Amino acid sequence: MTDPWDHPRTAISVGIMCEWAARRGIAAETVLAGSHLDVSSLSDIDTVVEASQELAVIRNLAAATGNRPGLGVELGARYHLTAYGYLGYLLAASASVRDTVHRGLYYAMLTFAFSTMTARIDDDRYVLAFDAADMPEDIRRFVIERDLTAVMQIQRDTFPDFEAVPLREVRFAFPAASVTGSVDAYRHYFRVPVSFECDRNEIVYDAAYLDLAPPMANAHTAELMVAHCDRIRAERLHHTGVAAQVRAHLLDQSSLDLTLEDVALHLHYASRTLRRHLEHEGTTYRAVLDEVRRSVADNLLRDRTIPHYEIAHRLGYQDWSSVVRARRRWRRGVSPGGSAEDARGAG
Structure with missing residues (x-):
């Protein structure tokens, strides 16, 4: 796997989790709490979700369901090939499974996985391994179950004939579930021997x-x-990288009236160092701030009960007219600049 999990993604995964929770009587507001996402934004194809936001949703979902072993398997089974957009079509159209493996790992940034995936051949076995050691311990099992099962679901959507795929076993590093019926839930979905307390989390073919x-x-x-x-x-x-840190910090603020110096201080960078890191990643603080403002504005404007002055304050503007000017600029695709008001916080 060549890409880290800390990257933006579409809202499809969060939508899948909300739908899955709704079937269990869990309100979307409970699942989305603290994520800075709302239900209406999940149907917007332009909504961008940060990894930290999806992790917040996963933690809410795990807590709301009691984090019972096997729940991640039930959820992962809902990640069909079509959830991955262009990547899903690429995997289905590839000439061989070998190609799908190479492409799936190379384009991991286009998935919703939080596990690091590696592939190897052991004698006459092909083994796909999943590691989530950098995930918080309280959701690690849930994440592994979801990611491993989502990969299995891609395989089943690609090859509807289950008997045509030489799947041999599934291995988990965590202990067997002590909850009655949980182990059966694993075996019911995978339909092959399932082992626990293994060295690694693996699918074996x-x-x-x-x-x-x-x-x-x-x-x-x-x-x-x-x-x-x-x-x-x-x-x-x-x-990704430093830009993602800046973006995540901005999304967590009650007002976006922040300078580069403000953010640098919070992230423990010298202002010059932060500016240099962003330039190395092909962006600027001004561009990241503008992108976050636009995303936040799109979400807030869907709720017509929020007063204009509150939206302006959240975006870091002094009045509504500044928001109107900014939105015109966003629609034209013009980079921020010009007035002192629009440049406020750019540093």
């Missing part, structure tokens, strides 16, 4: 699986999807 051709393989479609996936991956790479 016959190595011959790598040579299978997906039934929807299409070279032209695969080439077209690679172009789209490359473009999206490049865009998201600009939203």
Whole structure:
């Protein structure tokens, strides 16, 4: 896996979790608490979700369901191939499973996984391993279950004939569930031997699986999807690292009337160092601030009960007219600049 999990993603995953929770009588407001997301934003194709926001949703979901072993398996089964957009079509159109593995790992930034995935061949077995050691302990099992099962669901959507896939076993590093019926839930979904307290979390296939051709393989479609996936991956790479730290901090503030110096102090950087890091990542503080303001504005404006002066304050502007000017600039795709009001906080 070549990309870290700390990257922005679409709202599809959060939407899947809200729908899954709703089937259990859990309100979306409970699932979204503290994430700075609302239900209306989940249906907007332009909504961008930070990794920290999705983790907040996962933690809420785990807490609301009692974090029972096996729940991550139930949730992961809802991550169908179509949830991944262009990447899903690319995996389905690839010439062989070997290609889907290489592409799935290379374009991991286009998935919703928080586990680090690695693939290897042990003699006559192909093994896909999942590690979530950097996840908080209270949700680590839930994350592993969800991510591993989501990968399995991609395989099942690609090869509807279960018997055609030489799946041999599933291994988990955590202990077997002590809750009655939980182990059966694992076996019911995976339909192969499931072991616990293993060295690693792994899916094990016959190595011959790598040579299978997906039934929807299409070279032209695969080439077209690679172009789209490359473009999206490049865009998201600009939203990681220090820029992601800045963005996450801004999203957590009650007002975006912040200078670069304010943020640098919080993140323990010298102002010059923070500016240099952002430039190295191909962006600026002004651009990140403007992007966050636009995202926050889009969410707040969906709620017509919020007064204009409150929206202006949240965005870091002194009055509503400044918000109106900023929105015009965003629609034109013009970079921030010009008036002192719009440049406030750019540092």
